[in-house]
Amino acid sequence: MGQDREIIQIHTDRLFLREMCEEDAESIVEMRGDEEVYRYFKEPHRITIGEHISWYRNSYLKNKNRIDLVAMLHKDVCEEEDVLPAGNVKPVKKEHSRIIGVFGLQREEGADTAEVSYILKKDARGSGYASEAVMGIMKYAKEKWNCTRCEAIIHKENKGSVKFIEALGYELISTEGEFCRYGIRI
Numbered sequence: 001m002g003q004d005r006e007i008i009q010i011h012t013d014r015l016f017l018r019e020m021c022e023e024d025a026e027s028i029v030e031m032r033g034d035e036e037v038y039r040y041f042k043e044p045h046r047i048t049i050g051e052h053i054s055w056y057r058n059s060y061l062k063n064k065n066r067i068d069l070v071a072m073l074h075k076d077v078c079e080e081e082d083v084l085p086a087g088n089v090k091p092v093k094k095e096h097s098r099i100i101g102v103f104g105l106q107r108e109e110g111a112d113t114a115e116v117s118y119i120l121k122k123d124a125r126g127s128g129y130a131s132e133a134v135m136g137i138m139k140y141a142k143e144k145w146n147c148t149r150c151e152a153i154i155h156k157e158n159k160g161s162v163k164f165i166e167a168l169g170y171e172l173i174s175t176e177g178e179f180c181r182y183g184i185r186i
Contacts, residue, residue: 008067010136017069017103017133020060024070025052027099031119040155042179066106067140068117070099071133100124103133105141105150113149113183114141131168142186151183 010017020028026049032038033046060066101120107113116137120130141147152170154161155178162180170182 008069008140010069010140011074012132012136014074015071015129015132015136016074017071017136020056020068020070020102022053022056024099025049025056027070028052028102031099031102031121034122036122037119040158040161063106065109066104067137068102068104069133069137071101071103071120071129072099073129100129101133103130103137105137105145107141107145107147112147113151114138114145114147116141116150116152130164134168138184138186148185149183150186151181153179153181156180 008019029047029049029052032052035046038044038046060068099121101118101124103119104117105114106117107115116134118130118134138150141150150170151173152161152165154165156162156175157178162182165182168184170184173181173183175181
């Protein structure tokens with residue numbers, strides 16, 4: 001982490017989300033390298049580990065108004081005896097962690113609206129994990145950033161993502177070219 005960045009962790013009922021680190025590059029590039037995922041990005045291309053690490057070091061770590069969290073199932077994070085009272089979890093043991101998705105928030109400095117983003121591995125879809133993670137990061141945006149709204153920018157042909165975000169209560173705000181902006185009050 002950058003020296004002036006707070007280490008962010010979010011716990012939901014089934015998930016442990018922690019801020020990404022450089023060591024997560026391989027898992028993140030694997031998820032982003034899926035053509036079904038990257039074809040809906042504003043700049044659709046398969047990224048390399050080098051591109052990701054360069055972005056991480058030169059852009060991400062310097063941006064205090066953006067967080068990207070990797071999501072893992074609690075059972076993949078630690079053994080049963082590692083769970084502490086009140087739902088706290090001991091630090092992640094690398095050998096037990098399996099990243100199932102990446103969830104992000106970003107905003108303009110001091111803005112009351114945060115943009116959510118998400119990628120979930122294929123084998124983790126359909127289990128409600130994405131909903132749980134997005135609700136967790138929306139709560140973070142409200143409580144830590146004092147946001148009153150969240151938005152998602154989605155490629156209009158990404159029917160699964162549109163269906164997902166609408167199921168969370170987001171409503172269409174606008175369309176610009178290939179992308180639609182959805183929003184919700186939090």
